[in-house]
Amino acid sequence: MHIGLIGLGKMGFSMRERLRRNGIDVTGFDRNPVPSDVMSLTELAAVLPSPRVVWVMVPAGKVTSDVVRDLVEVLSPGDLVIDGGNSRYDDDLRTADTLGKSGIRFVDCGVSGGIWGQENGYALMAGGAAEDIDLAMPVFDALRPRGDRARSFVHAGSVGAGHYSKMIHNGIEYGLMQAYAEGFELLSGKGIIDDPPAVMKAWQDGTVIRSWLLDLMVNALDGDPELSRIAGYAEDSGEGRWTVQEAVASGIPAPAITAALYARFASRQEESPAMKMVAALRQQFGGHTVQLPGGPQMPAGPEPEVVPEPEAAAPPRLPPAAVDESGSPE
Numbered sequence: 001m002h003i004g005l006i007g008l009g010k011m012g013f014s015m016r017e018r019l020r021r022n023g024i025d026v027t028g029f030d031r032n033p034v035p036s037d038v039m040s041l042t043e044l045a046a047v048l049p050s051p052r053v054v055w056v057m058v059p060a061g062k063v064t065s066d067v068v069r070d071l072v073e074v075l076s077p078g079d080l081v082i083d084g085g086n087s088r089y090d091d092d093l094r095t096a097d098t099l100g101k102s103g104i105r106f107v108d109c110g111v112s113g114g115i116w117g118q119e120n121g122y123a124l125m126a127g128g129a130a131e132d133i134d135l136a137m138p139v140f141d142a143l144r145p146r147g148d149r150a151r152s153f154v155h156a157g158s159v160g161a162g163h164y165s166k167m168i169h170n171g172i173e174y175g176l177m178q179a180y181a182e183g184f185e186l187l188s189g190k191g192i193i194d195d196p197p198a199v200m201k202a203w204q205d206g207t208v209i210r211s212w213l214l215d216l217m218v219n220a221l222d223g224d225p226e227l228s229r230i231a232g233y234a235e236d237s238g239e240g241r242w243t244v245q246e247a248v249a250s251g252i253p254a255p256a257i258t259a260a261l262y263a264r265f266a267s268r269q270e271e272s273p274a275m276k277m278v279a280a281l282r283q284q285f286g287g288h289t290v291q292l293p294g295g296p297q298m299p300a301g302p303e304p305e306v307v308p309e310p311e312a313a314a315p316p317r318l319p320p321a322a323v324d325e326s327g328s329p330e
Ligand SMILES: O=C(O)[C@H](O)[C@@H](O)[C@H](O)[C@H](O)COP(=O)(O)O
Pocket: 086, 111, 112, 113, 114, 170, 173, 235, 236, 237, 238, 239, 240
């Protein structure tokens, strides 16, 4: 099988390597001519056999929609485009519509595995029509880890289902990472633990919480046990936010994922305007001490102004309670 691959960045480049190693002929195109095999989309379309299969691996949003728009110009009815980037699932419906108007087929595919995928294989979550999934199956099989297909590939549903699955996968990723990270801080914050990284290392086999993320934590702590070379600042690429937005839209409680997302936002603030206000309000109502920015404690705020109690008003006169024959009020 011979396919086109658009986008030869960190992910696309290593996917091309894995595909070639597993018997798929790949012609790659990137805006950067250095890793490209051809110099234009027209050239790419010219070398691919019919029906053409083109895997798009570029950043979600405008870059993806620009590539799709350009592909409409060079592809033919019956060709298949696969979006393997991290697109939002509702963008897939628009992409399918744009391509469908020219008779071009579309599959969306969430890809997980990061920079380790080239060696370990990528887990794939695809959405689209069954015949389009079948056409691309040799590509999916070359990308995923060897072994039982059902453990690393799913045809999750119609167009959009692949990226919806990947979005929820990433929401879970946020929650898991946050839980491990908080556990590490708690282990490190108590003098009773001699070697917190050693505790995490000992959780790798046999425990209920063993996982690949835990293995990666142990890797990160090897040689930098206090993570002293990394700032406590974490970006997000969108899928965690989309997961939380979906939770709100569906009325499904997702407190762990939401808290993990907010922890990333907080990580980017050197000073928290909201917490400054909390401290100011404590000082206002309780005369509690506050801290100077980055400095020592300030004494309690000014004595609160004493507001005299208003004179108690006379209670309103009420009519006498009606009394029934038993003598009890009604
Ligand atoms: O499954 C994966 O391989 C990862 O999820 C991958 O897709 C990527 O590392 C995330 O997109 C990072 O997402 P954030 O930037 O939102 O943390």
